[in-house]
Each structure stands twice: as C-alpha cells, then as structure tokens.
Amino acid sequence: MRDVRKSYPGGAEILAGVSLDLADGESLALTGESGSGKSTLMHLAAGLDVPDAGTVTLAGENTATLGEAGRAALRRGTVGLVFQQFNLIPSLDAGANIAFHARLVGRPDPDFAARLAERLGLTPHLSKYPEELSGGQQQRVAIARTLAARPALILADEPTGNLDEASAGEVLALLLELAAESGAALLTVTHSPRVASAMSRRLHLTGGRITPPPP
Numbered sequence: 713m714r715d716v717r718k719s720y721p722g723g724a725e726i727l728a729g730v731s732l733d734l735a736d737g738e739s740l741a742l743t744g745e746s747g748s749g750k751s752t753l754m755h756l757a758a759g760l761d762v763p764d765a766g767t768v769t770l771a772g773e774n775t776a777t778l779g780e781a782g783r784a785a786l787r788r789g790t791v792g793l794v795f796q797q798f799n800l801i802p803s804l805d806a807g808a809n810i811a812f813h814a815r816l817v818g819r820p821d822p823d824f825a826a827r828l829a830e831r832l833g834l835t836p837h838l839s840k841y842p843e844e845l846s847g848g849q850q851q852r853v854a855i856a857r858t859l860a861a862r863p864a865l866i867l868a869d870e871p872t873g874n875l876d877e878a879s880a881g882e883v884l885a886l887l888l889e890l891a892a893e894s895g896a897a898l899l900t901v902t903h904s905p906r907v908a909s910a911m912s913r914r915l916h917l918t919g920g921r922i923t924p925p926p927p
C-alpha cells in the first residue's frame with residue numbers, strides 16, 4: 713500500500729495516507745482501537761474495495777486498474793480470508809466446505825485438507841453441517857478452508873476470537889506454521905496481545921495512519 717486514503721460517503725477520512733509492505737513469508741499484526749479503520753484496510757488489501765487515493769498492489773497488480781471482475785479473479789487465486797463471519801456454505805458438510813475453495817481455484821489436495829482437519833481437531837466433525845458445529849469449530853473449518861487453497865496472502869480478522877485459550881494457541885501456531893511452510897504472507901487484525909506478539913511484525917493504526925505499536 714502506498715499513501716492510501718479512504719473515506720466513506722459523508723464521513724471523515726478513515727485512512728489518511730497509509731503505506732505498508734508485506735512480503736512473502738512475513739506475518740504482521742495490525743492493532744488499533746475499534747473504528748480505527750482496520751477492517752477498511754483489510755478490505756483494501758483483499759481487493760474487496762479500492763482506495764480513494766494512493767495505490768494497493770496485490771501480487772504485482774494495482775487493484776484500482778482491474779475492475780470488479782479482475783479484482784475478484786485476483787482475489788480468488790491469491791487471497792485467503794479468515795473473517796469474523798465464517799461464510800461457511802450451509803448445504804455442505806465441514807469436509808466439503810474445507811475442500812470447496814481449493815477446488816474452486818484449481819488446487820484440490822485431499823491429503824493436505826485431511827492433514828489440516830487433523831491438525832485443527834476437526835476429523836470427527838467432517839460430516840457435520842455448519843449448523844451442527846459450535847462457533848469455535850466453525851472458525852476452525854473456516855481456517856482450514858482458507859489454508860487448503862494455499863493462498864499467497866492470508867488476511868485474518870481475529871482468527872482465534874471464538875476459541876478458548878488452549879485451542880487459540882494451537883490454531884495460531886498452525887496458522888503461522890502453514891503460512892511459513894507455503895511462503896504465504898499473513899496479515900492479522902487483532903486486539904489480543906498474545907496473537908500480536910506471535911507475529912513477526914506489529915503495527916498500529918491510529919488517526920488514519922500507521923504507527924509503531926504502543927508499548
């Protein structure tokens with residue numbers, strides 16, 4: 713991101729000149745008060761939205777020059793989202809949900825999907841439908857689905873927000889390990905000091921700008 717600015721219609725400027733680089737294999741925690749613009753920044757990084765000014769370059773492409781369809785195609789092949797809304801497909805069981813995105817992007821790998829499910833403690837739940845899973849299990853299915861597609865950029869919004877301390881630690885370790893293994897970049901929005909300290913870099917968003925994290 714270079715000098716990115718963003719406001720919503722009729723509102724104040726949310727991002728007031730944000731520059732940020734994230735390289736393959738890096739993990740970055742983004743903190744900031746509620747309403748500071750973290751989700752806005754994530755949406756721009758994912759190519760879900762474009763900046764008012766400045767540039768967002770994703771896998772070498774300027775997202776603003778691509779148009780909706782081009783951005784959707786780039787996002788599908790490059791970005792893995794772990795958002796608060798898990799967006800699991802209600803008519804597919806957990807196993808099929810995990811496999812879905814990888815198949816969609818032409819990278820189906822049942823062995824890898826099975827390994828992810830095992831590591832996330834989901835093996836006994838693979839034939840359950842989303843409505844039959846707890847919030848924490850749904851969150852882990854969403855993480856497995858994202859990782860199974862081997863994205864170059866993983867964008868995670870409070871990825872362990874629904875998990876107890878022990879599973880949060882395991883899921884976080886797995887996210888970092890698999891990102892490192894596949895050389896993916898990981899950007900995590902979090903309020904948790906524990907999650908933030910597990911990332912290789914930490915930045916804070918305040919007043920529409922990026923600053924070092926407060927001590």
Ligand SMILES: Nc1ncnc2c1ncn2[C@@H]1O[C@H](COP(=O)(O)OP(=O)(O)OP(=O)(O)O)[C@@H](O)[C@H]1O
Binds near residue numbers: 749750752
């Ligand atoms: N679609 C929108 N239209 C108008 N205003 C918006 C829109 N989306 C977000 N905002 C406003 O932009 C500001 C930043 O919101 P954003 O969701 O990016 O913050 P955040 O840091 O992710 O907050 P939280 O930690 O509470 O999720 C807020 O004041 C919010 O009300």
